Amino acid sequence: MKQNYTVRQGALEGVETFLAIARSLSFRRAAAELGVTPSAVSQAVRGLEARLGAALFTRTTRSVGLTEAGQRFLDRAGPAFAELVAAGEVVRDLGRRPTGLLRLSVPRGVVPLLLEPVIASFARAYPEVELEIVASEEMVDLAAGGFDAGMRFGQFIAPDMVAVRLTPPLPFLVVASPDYLARHGRPRGVDDLRGHACLRLRRSNGAIAHWTFVDGGETVEAAVSGPLIAHDYPTLIGAAIQGAGLAQVPGPLARKAITEGKLESVLDDLVVTTPGVFLYHPGKRQMTPKLRAFIDHIKSAP
Template sequence: MKQNYTVRHGALEGVEVFLAVARHRNFRRAAADLDVTPSAVSQAIRALEARLGAALFVRTTRSVGLTEAGQKFLDRAGPAFEELVAAGEAARDVGQRPTGLLRLSVPRAVVPLILEPVIASFCQAYPEVELEIAASDQMVDLATGGFDAGIRLGQFIAADMVAVRLTPPFSFVVVGSPDYLERRGCPEKVDDLRHHACLRLRRSNGAIAPWFFMDGNGTVEASVSGPLIAHDYPTLLGAAMKGIGLAQTPRPIAEAAMAEGKLTPVLDDVAASTPGVFLYHPGKRQVLPKLRAFIDHFKSLA
């Protein structure tokens, strides 16, 4: 059972006024500094002293001095108040201009494909932003993980996230080295894969990712097996280039190797497609300038 409680109000009320009077040793000069009336300063000090239960100033017609309690309060409250002011300015900076730590959760395969061309130019353009790339294929909770945003394939992003497109839609292509295809032959239909060495991907949840293909307006899952299971696409691609077997990877990851003749696409007519890669974030509050700067910078290079 919850206990009744009250929230403390006004813990900092009068502190700024106290510090101004302690600095000037004069109520009128403190009032001028704060742009308020001397009576307002006197009322604020009386209220603070009443709340603390101790006199903070010794007042005469000619001077204002600190009591012992006032000196102790000044020794502790002065630095603490300066820290609060500095904290407010730091938070204001983050909210008004690109600065601070920008943490992104990104699949390993996306780093060389999408981020490497962007990282150097972004860091040069925004030197006050510290960019941290957490490369992992594990789906993470952005809030609990302390991330500003994540990057994932569109089909894996929750519906309550704000998604920003980074790439056009693309297909998942099955590729093999010319040497492998010469030795084992080129599959002409999905069922032919049962007789091929198929390199597979193990997802972060422990499951082995199935191979998917288009079947009319839908997709069909193919049952495949082979000599190698890896945890990332670059490893699968490297194994395929060495002739170990066929690999199914996002087309943009394999494009360079296909252009160089190191890999040959097969079953292209039934290749399954994906909506593309998106940056996503909760978006429940205004997007901080550091994240907005990254999004705009990425789009400017696309």
């Protein structure tokens, strides 16, 4: 059976005053410690005793002592209040400097492109931050998933997010292995793609992405077909390297394979440019020091 747990309004009122008196066994010294008047201390204790229904102190003109109820309350409330104070310090610390767990949701293709080059340097620069990278193609709910931020290609970011540019606009290249091109020939135009094995991407919303080109200043979309549908760009690039067909992928992800001669680009005169990679988060008011430090670090990386 589900139980309801509530904290009465003002339940903690007077507890700090009680603990200050219990430490010094003096209303006057407690008032000085708290920076209030002795009458304010007395009033706070009377209110606390009224809510608890028991006297907490025995008082004479010469001394102050704890009642049995007061001692029991001190034994339980003292450690609990110390934990509350410590919890507040932890929260304030998170708001003052880069520390704690930083969770990011990123597509697999962004990891080698942007994260691998900066992980080590960020860890050295901010040793009190734990960086957790969750590689997923899904457009996750940041709040529900417990993420500080996400990274995505710009055209896939929800309009209610604050987006921070991490890369310039990126060309999307059509690539294939030299072996594939030797066997099937090089396409010369969009219409030639009908005779080729085209490796396709399924987006997080379930739709298969069309291939996009710029021809004569106009954007052209092509519904291609082929033997493989993948959910991320690294898988498409790997299949293209193995000769499975043509793939349209972000240029920076294919650059290494092109340099090494494992892939060649085709249809270069029709290349489309996309917005680039952005980091996104819910809003400026929720920008923590650890996230700000990460953004500044990755943007300043060579």
